[in-house]
Amino acid sequence: MKQFKPTTRPIQKRPATMAEVAARAGVSTMTVSRALKSDGAVSEETRRKILAAVDELGYVLDLSAGALSSKRTGFVAVLVPSINNSNFSDTARGITEVIESEGLQMLLGYTDYDMEKEEQLVQAMLTRRPDGIIITDGRHTPKARRMLQSAGIPVVETWDLPDNPIDHVVGFSNAEASRALVHRLYQKGYRNIGFIGGASRRDTRGADRRMGYIRAVEELGLPVGRTISFGNPPISMEQGGQAIVHLIEQWPDVDAAVCVSDLSAFGAIMECHRRGWAVPGRIAIAGFGDFEVSRCAWPRITTVAIDCRNIGREAGRVLLKALDDIQHERTPAPATLIVPFEVIEREST
Template structure:
């Protein structure tokens, strides 16, 4: 029997009932572990389930009773540890309360996000969680009409659709500029990645420029790579920047991937850090805390954001914006 033939012979609740010699309602009670049935009956039903390879239709069962247990979560990427941490916080909390998470990856593309939201809403999830507060108008219309909880994550700079849990990227950028200015840096530059796609990175850059202005400084130069963030782009970005502006004394990188690349470039070229060049990133990734000189960064509570978002959903909390803040880690490069 080929795969297509198997698809037309899906094992049903009725098949399990016939194999176990009981009624469908009895099978349903056993699988839900709810209602009256003997241990002997349970054993017969579970033996039939195992023998037939039956998988319960949880969606249909949920819709027929108290609602779907599914929570849809959309993240920009799975290759970035930031989003893995976020998902860890969400899923641990949901699973402890019998909820199931389903994931989709948007690749920082708002049109793709809109298509994925439409597909996931067709499953009638109990909640939709999305990273960020920027969405297409089509996505906003669907979410407003969805009839489920909407939770935006990792950002609070904008108008929340329902619940937002995160921190201010604008404030993080501004605080980074203030720390560099307080450290006596006066020729400060920026190395970043695609700011059109990464809207939170763009907010940090905006706050950074505002923070420089508040300190009486202007941005000395910037190198924005037309590519996703990576260690390689950070290395290449700093090389291009220093070739063009060799007198700069500090660089703010859009995130720690980029900052790590810049740090490696300094090691390879014998550039003294931080005496000759200060480096600071964003996210305070573990790897950057274990370089020969721990890289200065902004610590973000990613796991806690996921946990608190799930808790607010589970408690049916009112619409709100929850700011969990951030902290600057000076490390050894500032």
């Protein structure tokens, strides 16, 4: 076909193959393959010739072919509920940081806080034959569980402490953290504490936080039942604002509110400003997650801090360890790593 516009690039030009590189460098493909991995035993001279050929042909290695023969794709599947405005993006970041040093690549999927979607996603991910999988959840559909167990790869569950772990775990107890926060508010003198969370049970971590709250008010002998459920997870700033209004209208005597996340806490505080309710004068408000907005808002928001990025790093390390064990034909021992949380008191309570 005649090209009228010489600037038009040929979309379909077939990329060079390793065999072509080998031919040009006058060696076998195996030697090229070795030269292109850092550890390959190749003489300096041949390597130079090969790299020159690679350069001239603009060759890039085809890992998708390599994966087939080496039986290692170099993929790590990562499933998170959502990546927008959430701690999970930091966790994903931490994972990437750790695994990319080993030449592994992340395959990211969103479950939308939905177990069914998670199941489909697990299936779709396994289709890519990842070397390992990190999943931000401790509860799964039976089928998802079965698929994960029989996939023959290391699994890391994170951000939770599952009752019955599939394999490895890197997490903390959301319930305990929430409970600790309520106790701290109690120490500060608050006696009528409410809770604001999402309406659905899809968010298992949110549900755990609610449970921790309930346990705390019960054991402290505080008035119970002051919980507002509002909107689908992840509950937004705007919804936090609406929820605080409901909370106060329904129980005018509440003096403090624990929100399922910093975002809803922030929304609640801003709505209070708008209505002239002093925070913490009229009502104290605490969040969860130590988002940047909590450190920066005015007033600064009391919250539970979790090092999200570190969760990712640790999860990545646990996975690398397991992969290393497998490569050296050791049976990896399922690890459970509990990461710390910290209640941080700021001006909002």
